[in-house]
Amino acid sequence: NAGVTQTPKFQVLKTGQSMTLQCAQDMNHEYMSWYRQDPGMGLRLIHYSVGAGITDQGEVPNGYNVSRSTTEDFPLRLLSAAPSQTSVYFCASSYLADTNYGYTFGSGTRLTVV
Amino acid sequence: SQQGEEDPQALSIQEGENATMNCSYKTSINNLQWYRQNSGRGLVHLILIRSNEREKHSGRLRVTLDTSKKSSSLLITASRAADTASYFCATDAEGGNNRLAFGKGNQVVVIP
Numbered sequence: 001n002a003g004v005t006q007t008p009k010f011q012v013l014k015t016g017q018s019m020t021l022q023c024a025q026d027m028n029h030e031y032m033s034w035y036r037q038d039p040g041m042g043l044r045l046i047h048y049s050v051g052a053g054i055t056d057q058g059e060v061p062n063g064y065n066v067s068r069s070t071t072e073d074f075p076l077r078l079l080s081a082a083p084s085q086t087s088v089y090f091c092a093s094s095y096l097a098d099t100n101y102g103y104t105f106g107s108g109t110r111l112t113v114v
Numbered sequence: 115s116q117q118g119e120e121d122p123q124a125l126s127i128q129e130g131e132n133a134t135m136n137c138s139y140k141t142s143i144n145n146l147q148w149y150r151q152n153s154g155r156g157l158v159h160l161i162l163i164r165s166n167e168r169e170k171h172s173g174r175l176r177v178t179l180d181t182s183k184k185s186s187s188l189l190i191t192a193s194r195a196a197d198t199a200s201y202f203c204a205t206d207a208e209g210g211n212n213r214l215a216f217g218k219g220n221q222v223v224v225i226p
Contacts, residue, residue, distance in 0.1 A: 004156075031212050042202065042218035043157075050211060058213065090156055096212055102147045102159030103204075103214060 002026050006091050006106035013081040013113045021076040021109050023091030029104070030096040032074040036060065036087040037108075043090065049074055050096055081113045126223045133190040135220045137203035138183075144206045146179055147214065148188050151200045160188075160201075195226045 007022045025032065033048035035058075045058030049068040063085060065077040074093075078085060088110050092103040127133050139146070145164045149157040163170045163179045163186065170177045176189040190197055200221050204214040 033213070035216070040218065043216040045213060045215070048211075048213055056211075092157075094212065100162050102149070102162050103157070105149075105156035105158070107156045 004091055004093055004104050004106035006089075006109050008109060009107065010110050011112070013078070013111065015081060015083060015113060017081050019078050019081065021078075021089055021091075021111075023074045023076065023106060024072050025074075025091075025093040025104070026072065027093065027104065028071060029093035030071070032068065032091065032093045033058070033103075034064070034066065034074070034076045035090045035092065036085075037090060038087050046076065046089075078111075083113045085111065086113045087111060123218070124221045124223075126225065127193055129193060129195055129224055129226050131193055133193050133197070133222050133224070135188045135201055135203075135222070137186045137188070137217055139186075139203075139205045139215075140184065141205075142208045143181075144208055144210070146177075146186050147204045147206070148175075148177060148186075149202045149204060149216075151202065151219070153199075157202060190222075193222075193224045195224050198222060198224045 004025045030051050034046040035043040037043050044060045046064050047066040049055045052068050052071050055066050068074050088108050090108050091106040094103045143165050145162050147162045148160045151157045161172045161177050163177050174191045179186045200219040202216050202219045204216045
């Protein structure tokens with residue numbers, strides 16, 4: 001049981017490049033989400049999904065795209081990287097029904113856009 | 115939008131002392147959760163308190179919730195150096211479809 005796995009751990013992109021951040025969970029969680037964490041800003045929700053085939057926007061969705069073709073995977077795509085997207089990105093998952101377990105987070109992807 | 119707001123932002127205490135952090139929020143909630151983040155790591159879920167609960171304990175953690183004041187507190191008793199971390203509150207708003215809104219976090223340093 002690996003929990004939530006994020007790859008890569010570190011990435012440097014040039015402005016205008018595109019890339020996909022991978023997120024996979026093996027807990028059969030219905031709910032998955034992407035957050036970005038910036039100094040002094042806490043965590044801000046980018047996109048989320050309540051199940052395969054269903055995605056929705058969070059607080060800061062611009063410049064990002066997601067899909068959920070399987071329960072396990074929830075990749076985050078940066079369409080055309082900008083320096084403002086330099087951040088630490090976290091994927092999190094949970095059961096959709098109200099439980100005591102909260103979210104399980106991945107270890108993060110540290111992205112630098114130059 | 116950011117819902118939880120923790121106060122104080124940074125706390126430095128001696129090992130063995132208690133650490134208290136507060137969190138306020140703006141809308142009605144289903145539950146409120148606290149998370150810990152060690153430097154360079156992901157967040158770890160600590161405790162969840164539902165809107166109809168007033169107090170909850172888990173080991174050395176005690177959480178209170180006052181829905182009339184829209185506020186919560188996290189108490190860590192008998193702190194240890196390993197408790198050094200950032201602590202975040204997060205709210206699951208009513209009708210929010212399981213989305214969590216996180217506060218900006220409290221940095222706690224426990225001095226051995």
